[in-house]
Amino acid sequence: MLTGAAPLAAVRPGRSGMGALRADMLDADDAKIRQIVALLEASAEPGVRQAVLEPLRRRLSSLKPPRLLRFTRLLFMPLDGLIVPASQWKPGQATIPRSVLEAISRTVQAELGDAAKAIETMIGGHHTDEAEIVSRAGLAAWGRAGEILGRAPAPLGWADTGLPPGLYAPLARAIATVLRGASVMRDLERDVEIGVLQPDEQAIRDIVASLSGEPAPGGTMVFKLLLRRLPHVVPQLRQLIILSGTPADRAMLQTAMDEGTDALLADMEDRSELTEGLRDGVLSAVGTEVQRIATLLRDIDLDPGAARHRVRLTGIRKKLDEVCRGRFVEGITNGLVGPLAVATVALDSVGQKKMESFARDLRTIETTGRKLGNPAAYDALLEKASEAVQAAVRQGSIGTMGAVRLVEILAGPEMAETIYRKTAAPVDQVA
Structure with missing residues (x-):
């Protein structure tokens, strides 16, 4: 993986180096992409910079690195x-x-x-x-x-x-x-x-x-x-x-x-135009973008002259629904359920705030996604997340009130109250 400016010089002589750098960027996570872009901005020749970044234009559009x-x-x-x-x-x-x-x-x-x-x-x-x-x-x-x-x-x-x-x-x-x-x-x-x-x-x-x-x-x-x-x-x-x-x-x-x-x-x-940015973009930006697109589609649909667009709007909503569910599944699995399952100590205040911020981003996607497709798919995923949070309380990975707060942000007050009753009741009975 590229970690400094030296590899930029190495790509100039031949195509093999350029190809290796492109492959390196395609496999990089968001933080590494930003690092590489900063290095290219500071030291690469314009032709090299454009050649390396061209395959990643859509991803850069979503990440918006400075x-x-x-x-x-x-x-x-x-x-x-x-x-x-x-x-x-x-x-x-x-x-x-x-x-x-x-x-x-x-x-x-x-x-x-x-x-x-x-x-x-x-x-x-x-x-x-x-x-x-x-x-x-x-x-x-x-x-x-x-x-x-x-x-x-x-x-x-x-x-x-x-x-x-x-x-x-x-x-x-x-x-x-x-x-x-x-x-x-x-x-x-x-x-x-x-x-x-x-x-x-x-x-x-x-x-x-x-x-x-x-x-x-x-x-x-x-x-x-x-x-x-x-x-x-x-x-x-x-x-x-x-x-x-x-x-x-x-x-x-x-x-x-x-x-x-x-x-x-x-x-x-165009599948790549709609889905690549939403699939690869930062989760916080994806929720806002999904809301914007859904609002635009609704406003076009409500317009008096929209009849000729109805079939197209239906197809676009279907693709947007697929993207929303895909990002939500990935977020629940890799951002909440997975980290809580492997944690060996309780979240500190920084970890709790990070998890809550992630839950807010997921909630934005879920709220819009429900209006585009099948709400039952989100209900099942939220139930899975709820069970993971309860298990994390039992194993000491997260405190009761932290768990309640997390679930309230992600799924609403009713499910949060259910979590509280199930996780706090044994403590109350002992007291």
């Missing part, structure tokens, strides 16, 4: 979720081939001149998880980049993308449409992160109004991102479309929303 802020990375952060490997990209899709990022970034930097250098100075040494830096640097970069790409100046290094020259201008203008509203979208996303349930209506209105006169592919990308990132946004978008000024505006926006919805559902129908 990455060094570079101009290209900052520029395309608003388009996360649209970028795909060049081999999977087709013209006309609401996606962007990864192979064009560097060429477009170079074009923007050349047009910005000294302003690009100032942005690079601002982000130097900072990482993608530093929210305030990203927002401030993005405010300086995204809108101006949108204006530049809107006129699609001659690209720098387009030949390196492997794409025909004629594809540059449509892509650049679609990307420009997203970048013009990127700072407003960023604020909406940060509201979601702090628990705001309803998106700011005026901000949504501003984004939708800005699409007038924009190229159709750009409008589709914007709607796809709105649907992907903001919970409960479907009713707001439909209402704004109805209230838009002219019949032509309404038709344009309706088409953009329909195509954005189709593109997003197509991503979810």
Whole structure:
């Protein structure tokens, strides 16, 4: 397993070293992935870094390890979720081939001149998880980049993308449409992160109004991102479309929303798109993501124009249900039942809090999963967990009140009360 920077140098001479490093990463746990990414960020050449990380893009998307802020990375952060490997990209899709990022970034930097250098100075040494830096640097970069790409100046290094020259201008203008509203979208996303349930209506209105006169592919990308990132946004978008000024505006926006919805559902129908991130992601993030997807599917289903999507929605829910049950089974077995069975001493306060945090993450998945599939499957697993906790009390691996607290978080107060009666009653009788 990679533990230091030396192996990075070793992979440069030949493919065998590169293959070994990729295999090492595919087998690594989450903590090791973060360690390797940090080493690559600090010391690897760009070509090596991209070659090593490419097979793990979906997993990295779920783990979200901090990455060094570079101009290209900052520029395309608003388009996360649209970028795909060049081999999977087709013209006309609401996606962007990864192979064009560097060429477009170079074009923007050349047009910005000294302003690009100032942005690079601002982000130097900072990482993608530093929210305030990203927002401030993005405010300086995204809108101006949108204006530049809107006129699609001659690209720098387009030949390196492997794409025909004629594809540059449509892509650049679609990307420009997203970048013009990127700072407003960023604020909406940060509201979601702090628990705001309803998106700011005026901000949504501003984004939708800005699409007038924009190229159709750009409008589709914007709607796809709105649907992907903001919970409960479907009713707001439909209402704004109805209230838009002219019949032509309404038709344009309706088409953009329909195509954005189709593109997003197509991503979810791709098994790897829907399941890999949820299967491999950090459990705490998986529960939140499952809730977001389930809410989106419900809102699309409730929409007046949803009849044509019903079969697709059913298939996506089925896959989401399978993922939820799989993660719940794995979590109960490996995160609760297994550790309690092998523990030789009682959990201390740190261990208790860690177990409770894990139980909360499982409860989030279970609550959503019950609405997607068969509740009886979760009932059986919770009963198994309850029996394991009772056995752990008997063998001294966890105290009675700690067990009650754990089961209450995982399964609710009724099962917790049952655990208390079964585990505390003998002590009460002796007393």
